[in-house]
Amino acid sequence: MKLAINGFGRIGRTILRQVLAMPQGSDIELVLINDIAPLATCAYLFKYDSTFGPYAGKVSEGNNALVVDGQSIPMTHSSDLANIDLSGVDVLLDCTGIARTSDVARRGLAAGARKVLISGPSPAAEVTVVLGANEDQLGGAHVVSNASCTTNGLAPLVRVLDDIGGITTGHMTTIHCYTNSQPMVDAPRGDLARSRAGALSMVPTTSSAIHLIDVVLPHLAGRISGAAVRVPTASVSAIDLIVTLDRSLDAETFDKALRDQVSASPVLGWTDMPLVSSDLRARPESLVIAGPETRMVGANQVRVFGWYDNEWGFSARMLDVARLMTAA
Template sequence: MRIALNGFGRIGRTVLRQVLTRADCADIEVALLNDIAPIETCAYLFRYDSVFGPYPGKVEAEIGALALDGRSIPFTQEPDLGALDLSGIDLVMDCTGTIHTRAQAARGLSAGAKNVLISGPCPEAERTIVLGANDETLGTARIVSNASCTTNALAPLLRAIDDALGIASGHSTTIHCYTGSQPMVDAPRGDLARSRAGAVSMVPTTTSATRLVDHVLPQIAGRVSGAAVRVPVISVSAIDAVLHLKRALPSDVEGFLRTLAAASPVLGATEDATVSTDLRARPESLVIALPETQVVGAHQLRVFGWYDNEWGFSARMIDVARRMVARDQA
């Protein structure tokens, strides 16, 4: 399939790195890169990455193209998605973080792309799809939101547990690495806590995943609350969920969670004693840390899991893109 990447920031670069380095992505051609930053800067940031390390191949900036391992990918600097030439593009991934309306996204369709996949929440998207949670609802939607990294981590877990035992209520805390939305030094932000330097403090805040989970899983809407704490690590985040279940837990709870993970296309599980850095570049939406499991009585379950909020989310962008394009070709 032929895709275009509009926006070459953290997610755009991580998607491209996966396409170029994963053996199972040989069927994907990135036919266009678009970003308003200078091509020399984009080439440098792709060559050297503070999270995933240097790109293992050759990276060069050419006139109007980014040369990767000897292959040139056209590179444009067009701020308007609708002004791009997307003819022959099966899907454009919008990774700019600036598309929030259907009209904005539809400019990608008018430019010639068959589909638009948005790398973040978009309330006006035709569908918000989370693989392993509600991907059966994709239908014929052409403008799709891939939700958020935390929603991709939490929703498949909640769907699997609700299907098996029923969720009466619960709360999830996201322990999230700092992001570009936070300042490096104290600086004004709308959220007072988020105005503090992100790399030196734990910062309590909100998460969009609470609203998005209700949207993606309407069958449990209003039953699971959520909050977030931003912590001073550069990558890999965690979900800490306490759930009250309608039906009694099985006697082997870790075995139950292991089975749920094995049956899911996006969940994983580990029996090792792990810390966040151990999960860097893991492709799963969530890796359940089985030693952290706790049970109170027959109906209360605590689940702790890790997710690489950049690598795992980018992997889901690729997966959902494949589903949309395969649907068109069926």
């Protein structure tokens, strides 16, 4: 599978780290990176990462290429994919965050790529796919959205809970690390709360996952509400979900059913240890359920708490969904 990355930011760089960590003979070949930043800047930011630490291998600049551990990856610096030849690319991973209109989202196809996978919500996508929730809807779509990091954690959990006891209603709060959509010092934003310094306060705000859960699991549309609290940490977020089940269950039956479903899931994990957020850094699961924080209240209400590395886990799903797209 030949991949190209458009946009070498947080997700693009994390995807490259994961590709490079794969064993020799992997099915993935990264053939091109495109980013508007200079090559020297891209090499520096890949080598020195404030979240995941310095890359352990050697990183240097080649002739229009990023050279990592002796492997030369061609690099272009165009703001318009029409100037780049993507012939032979199976999936273009669009990690720019700007592929929100059809003409932008489909530029990779016009440049020669067979398919495009967008690293975030996009109304221009033909379908939004979350592994563990609705991958059966992928079909032969050429422009696909990988949803959001929170949706990737929430949707598989919601599907599992719905399978166990049916969901009447629910409310999700994501306790989310700050992102570059927030200022480092107080500065004007459309959302007044998000105009405050992101590393100094807990900031209540909205989550796109609530709209996306209706898209990914339409039979549950309107049943789950939600919100976000941005907190002063650089990585790893959490989902705190409370749902009312259609069917009454005792605590032991629910616990066994949830553990069994998580064990069978390709994207969910479980821990019985009393972990904190930093313990989950660079975990590849979409969501790691915290056993000590998960419980039934009465016969129908359930509280489930889980951790997710909103960069590493989401990047892992980008690669997983790209594999599905090439097989479709």
